[in-house]
Each structure stands twice: as structure tokens, then as C-alpha cells.
Amino acid sequence: MVNTIKLLVLLLLFVAIGDGARTKFPTTLETSTGIDGICKSMVETQGYICEEHKVTTKDGYILSMQRMPKGSASKKGVKPPVLLQHGLMMDATTWLLNSPAESLAFILADNGYDVWLVNTRGTSQSQGHTSLKPNDPAYWNWSWDELVAYDLPATFQYVYDQTGQKLHYVGHSLGTLMALGAFSQKEVLNMIRSAALLSPIAYLGQMPSPLARSAADVFIAEDLFWLGLKEFSLGGEATSKLVDDICKAPSINCTDLMAIFTGPNCCINTSKSYLDHEQPTATKNMIHLAQMIRGGSIAMYDYGSVDQNNKYYGQSTPPKYDMESIPNDLPLFLSYGGKDMLSDVKDVQNLVEKLKDHDPDKLVVQFKEDYAHADFVFGVNAKQVVYNPLMAFFRLH
Secondary structure (H helix, E strand, O other): OHHOOOOOOHHHHHHOOOOOOOOOOOEEEEEEEOOOOOHHHHHHHOOOOOOOEEEEEEEEEEEEEEEOEEEOOOOOOOEEEEEEEOOOOHHHHHHHHOOOOHHHHHHHOOOOOEEEEEEEOOOOOEEEEEOOOOOOHHHHHHHHHHHHHHHHHHHHHHHHHOOOOOOOEEEEOOOHHHHHHHHHOOHHHHEEEEEEEOOOOHHHHHOOOOHHHHHHHHHHHHHHHHHHEEEOOOOOOOHHHHHHHHHHHHOOOOHHHHHHHHOOOOOOOOOOHHHHHHHOHHHHHHHHHHHHHHHHOOOOOOOOOOOOOHHOOOOOOOOOOHHOOOOOOOOEEEEEOOOOOOHHHHHHHHHHHHHOOOHHHHHHEEEEOOOOOOHHHHHHHHHHHHHHHHHHHHOOO
């Protein structure tokens, strides 16, 4: 069992979207935002206007959002709203961690966009609920299905209601999975102008890491779930000890874990400790991702038996998210990297094949040979390589 649990930690690190290089893992959950919130601690300190907002999902989760309506020169946003959705085990600080000249949220604000940042349920900024507390196991009874069905529609509707405008969307990794799932279900389409998907994930069956595949194959996340671990956090005492044990193994070089799990990022600032910003998620969410690795398809959460699936879905197997049902006229910008070990090239090409009937004037696919997973949000040259083409795409739609 010990070896099994250790493999889980490796799987979780592997799919922890947006992690970065450091030599020591946190022993407690760390956040740079403290009690002040993201606006005060990370945006206003850079000279930008920022507003804190809250939105409640239909299933009772209270999400934190931040709005940047102006650029550094107090230039009023004259372009449409843009909603930025982070990946797994991260929060909205994803878009703010580099300098204003390198971070997408600041860049969009400086270019006149009305920028909205969102923090998904379970992150330190979004742990409110109308009836549950984070120490209640029921609070963590969700996977990315609920992010598709509740979080994404709630944040879209809130921005739409506040601005009176349709919005552009930018997602990274798990944020792309949420969007693709929602689009295939015909959610939020009446409120969106276009979507930019960085390191897009719809399929995980081609992940090249043997560690991740082994962890998924032996049903590791399920073991922990049934042992009672409903919340997963790299800052938790048990998981921190397991990570420390792994790092002591002579065959594991923890100074290079980012390259092992995300791929060899070419262009991040290695002096920054991105893992300081890791956030908790639900163990059930990790099970769902492991199911995708094992099955190679994109489907709803599998409850593990015909009876349970019939109870929740009215059928013996979980319903699939049909990527071919995404409207062909929805403007999509996909950007993926040749060195990415999370959003694998073959898996992205599988997604692109599903979109083969898409209106060619509404689909841009960008491939960056030297980019790995974290480069798309933390790359010091991402503005020139990805964000400028992304904004050019926005201007067309």
C-alpha cells in the first residue's frame, strides 16, 4: 500500500497543472495572497485597479473572482471582457505570477480588455459554501464534471450580467477541459465570443509518462478515496511526508521534477517558486482524470459499477462528452507544445481531428515545438510567442 500511495503522489504531481521548479516542497498549504485577497496582494501592488467579486454556483459553492477593468495607465477598458480560467491545483494567481510585461492578465488589461480572473471551488480563495465547510467530506464530493456543469456557467453568467457583453475565454490545461466539456453540452454558448485554449486537454490516453500510467492503472486515487481522503493537497501533512520520502530515493531528482512531469519547459523563470502557489483539489477529481488516462476517452465520472452508473446517469456507463458536437462556428484558438508531457501532442491531434469539420475561418491551431506545459502561462517570452497571436485572434471575433 505504501508504494501504491507514493505512486499516487507522482500521478498527482504529474497532472498538477502549472507546477514549477523548486528544490523543496511546501509542508503546509502556502499562498501568496494571505487574508488580503488577490487584488490587494498581487494586482494593486503593480499599480492596477482591481475589484474583488463573489459568485455562488447552483450547487452552493461560493467562488472568488477578480476584475481588472483598466490597464496600468488607467486606460479604461474599451474592449470586451475576457475570463481567465486556471488549471488544476492552481488559482487565479497563475495569470499574475510573472512581471506585468510577461503575465497575461496584465497584458490584456494594458491592451484595453476588461479582465476577469476566476478561482475554482476548493482553492484557498473559493472555499465558501452556502451550507458546507471545507472540513466536511461532502464539500469535496465533486470532479471536473461539476466544474463544467456549475462553476463555468456561474462565472460566465456573472461576467455577462455585470458587463452586458459576450466574453472571450482563456483556459489553461484543466481550464480547457472545463470549456470543451461545457461547449459540447451547449453550455455558455450564448455568452461567448471566442475561446483560447492553451495546452488543450480533452484526451489523456497518450500521456507519455510511465509513472502516471502505472499510477492510473493500479487505481491509486480510488484507494485513497475509499480510505477517507476526500481532499487532496500537496501541503497536507500525509502527502508532504510521502513527497519527502520520494525525494530521498536515489533515483528521483526533485530539483528536476517539473521537467519529469510537465516536460522540459524552455522559457520559464527558474528563479521563481511556482509550487508555492499550489492549491487543493478533490480526490474524486483526481480519480476522474485517472479514468481518462486509463480509458483514453472524455466521459463523465465513472462510479465503478453498473448499478451506481444507472443511479446517476440512467445508463450502465458514463455519458461521453462529444467533441464533434461543439458548434463548428465557435471561434477557437488552440495552442500546444511539442515538449508538453501533460497535453501530449498525439492527444491534442486527436482533439483536432474531432474538430475537422470546424469552420476553417473560426479555428486557429498553433504548435510551438519547444514549449512544454508551464511555458504557456509562465514563459518569459509567451507574450511574443502566444499572447500576441491570441489577441490578434480576439480582434477578429
